[in-house]
Amino acid sequence: MIASVIADSVKVNGDAPLSIGVSGAWGVGKSSTLELLAAELKEIDPEPIVVRFEPWRHQKQDNVRAAFAECIANAIIDNEGIDDTIKSKAKSIVKRANWMRIAGYGLGGALTLATGVPLTGIVSRGVDTFAGMTDGDITEDDVAATKQFAKNGSSQIANLFDGDDEVAQSPYENIEKICEEFGDTLKSMDRRLIVLVDDLDRCLPETTIEALEAMRLYFFVPKTVFVIAADEEMLRLAVRKHFEVAGQTLDEQHLQSYYDKLIQLPFRLPSLSEADVVVYMTMLIVGQQPKIDDERRVEVSEELCQKLGQTWKGSRITRTAIMKTVDPDEIESDFENRIAMIERLAPRLVESRQIGGNPRLIKRFMNSLAVRRSLATKLGIPNETSESVLAKVLLLQRCGEPAMVKELEIDVLNSVDGKSNLLMQLEGNPVEPTASEVEVDPGGDVKDTEVATPIKNLDVSELWKSPFAKEWVKMPPDLAGVDLRAAIHVSRGADQVFSHAVKLSPESSELLEALIAQPSMADGLNNEIQEIQSEEAATIMGALIDKMVSCNQPDLRDWMNCCIAFSDIHTSQQTLLVSSLSKIGADRWEPAHAVALLNKPYTQQLSIELAGKLPPEHPALRVFAKQA
Structure with missing residues (x-):
């Protein structure tokens, strides 16, 4: 919209x-x-x-x-609807952009950028020549080599600009001229x-x-x-x-x-509302229906968006309303169950501070769920480990406190049958809803609100008494009677398998798998990390940070060092690293973590960020204060 x-x-x-x-x-x-x-x-x-x-x-x-000017000029040159006179003006802008590179980078670097000649060519010869003139022993051969290099360089520049000496002006003059030619070019166009x-x-x-x-x-x-x-x-x-x-x-x-x-x-684009999330996740599932083609997908999307446009009146996007937008013959048998699952997930994905209605994080959530579902199918895991069970476990792992996740995993793996004694306490014995606890939404759907045994009266840790924990426990399906070993098993392998689903080159996928398997070995993979293209570095860094913020406390140091090592090489990721580190809870920060972050370009910024979030006497802050 x-x-x-x-x-x-x-x-x-x-x-x-x-x-x-x-x-x-x-x-x-x-x-x-x-x-x-x-x-x-x-x-x-x-x-x-x-x-x-x-x-x-x-x-x-x-x-x-220069790159900006060239990008605009090339768009005009490549457009078939523009006549040659206008294109010639745009070509002049490209020449001036190349001269800006020469002025900004010096002969060697600019020629590499503009001509594609690698460092092993003319630039490396220039470096060798310069070394010969500055090694303290200037010979006649050095002088001759310098003259020849200057002559060759001049020839390269002449070829670069097709003999057009007019572009060889000062950077300021070139910028002024580019703006003037740019205006003239657009004026000539309709x-x-x-x-x-x-x-x-x-x-x-x-x-x-x-x-x-x-x-x-x-x-x-x-x-x-x-x-x-x-x-x-x-x-x-x-x-x-x-x-x-x-x-x-x-x-x-x-x-x-x-x-x-x-x-x-x-x-300003806001985060998604609960209704937005329901529609967004529904369309992700609609896109997975083999019988719904692109044209039908657009029709369903438009119909749902029309309903979404009416939510300001107080109406909700209900399961009944969604089912009316599709034909029974074009959807798979579990479609309605998956929509019901979305209804349960949407409020938590909006309220959670870890996801907060962010479309990219929601899509990542659904992708992770799809991977777990696929793993469960391939491993022949029993049907009781349904997608709804996997989704509820994933929700806890993504949005709950790491200590809660660890506590549940230990409880499940220590039980004889994989059923959690902790969840048996938390879920209690649901009672029938009273009349005041039955909601009728504007769409006509009846929603029963189950009332469980109050968590505050149970013998569980404080973490399970948080608002998120209470809502998670109440959210169907109940898990107390389910063998959760399979759900935990696929969750441990899903993150590594998911790296293959991300659009990474084979080399980048291999590196990500290696880092996830052994984060403590990041320093030994410096050469491989350097080979990663900058556009893929952000994807890898995002995966590493996800592991860092969700790992168990004993592993935090290794994951933190892994992210630091990666951002030391791909410095464009340091801003994301600082932002993520500042969100780690005060109870997880240790002095050793702060020591690993000393003498970095972002140390001061990180210490400022943490100063507003950690107690004044926190040991990590004292470490940063010593450097300051």
Whole structure:
């Protein structure tokens, strides 16, 4: 819906320049919104040129300003509907972008980027030549080699720019000229240019600022629309860091002012509501029905979205309403049972602070459940270990305290028949609901509220008296009479098997499996970690952090060291690491953990984050204080 609203805003804006912000936390659907927006923009007449730019792909390997200018120019050059005169202007912009690389990186690095010549070619010859001139023993051969290298370098540059000396200006002059040529190019076109900027919050602070400043150069050019998708808090962090490096401190008012100057029209994506989650999870299951094709899927989605649009009146998305959107002949026999399971899961997935209605985390939850279900089938596990049982165990493992999970596992594995004595106490003996405990929702469905023995009167640990624990225990199905050994068994293997389902290269999947199997060996896999592409590093880091935050206390040090070692090499993941470490409970932090995090680029930031969450006299804080 937000994508449609943004598209409408673009339509009514005419040729005036416009900058739009799509903000929200990690995983709430910013990238998906841009994809939906790109489809909506195709309906505009005349159809605009839509460009997608991801700045994080260029950090540390390219000049972001040059890459941005080149990305836009190439979109114009590659468009079949643009005449050659306009394309020639765009080609001039590409040449200037290449010169910006030369000016920003020096001859060797720029030629590598612009020509594809590897370091073993002209650049390595330049390094050898430089070494010969600086080793304290300059010979005639060194002088001759230097002259020849300079001559070859000049030839390379001449070929790079096709003999166009005009582009060889100062960086400032080139930027001014690029903006001028960019404006002239768009003025000659009868179409608008819409730039979708994604994953800006994945960049390091310096790259974030460079990308923002690059975009600002074009914000006032007519016929341009910039849509920037990023977590606003991460942008604020980058801006604050940028000015701190420059010796300045920005308060919240100035940070907001900086953001407001960038974004004319802000949109914030909220986390999903309970009704949103029900529809989202339903569509995931609809997508698994072999008899429902893409066209029918769209029809079901549209019908459910219409019902979702009416929830502001107080109506609910009920199982009955969902079943009316599908035909009995096109769904599998367990479809309704799975929808009932979704109804039970949705409130917990919204309320849980670990998931909090985040679409990406919900999808990860459902993917993990699918893997466990598949494992259970392949291992011939009894039918009593149903998907609902697996889902309830998974919910506890994802959203409950690690100590609760460990306590239940020990209780189950120590029993003779795999049935939990702990759950027998917690579930008690349900009683019949009274009249006041029967709810009738606006859709007409009757919902019975079971009343169990009060947990506070039972002989169990305090963790099981939390609001989440109480709701989890009450949630069907009851588990006290179920052999849970199978559910625990598949949960232990599912995370490793799931790595194959993630879109990773074979090499990356192999590395992830190795790290999960032996996190303490991360330092010995430095070479393999270095070979991982930056776009896959985020996926691997996410999997490692999931293990770190959910592991048993004795394993926390190994998992923490594993994540530290990985982020030491893939520094773009350090922001995520700091955020995740700051969420670890005070009772789990030990002095040894803090020692492992000393002398890191992010140590100070982490200590500041923890200072607001750990008791003032906590041993971990004292370790950080000694370094300060």
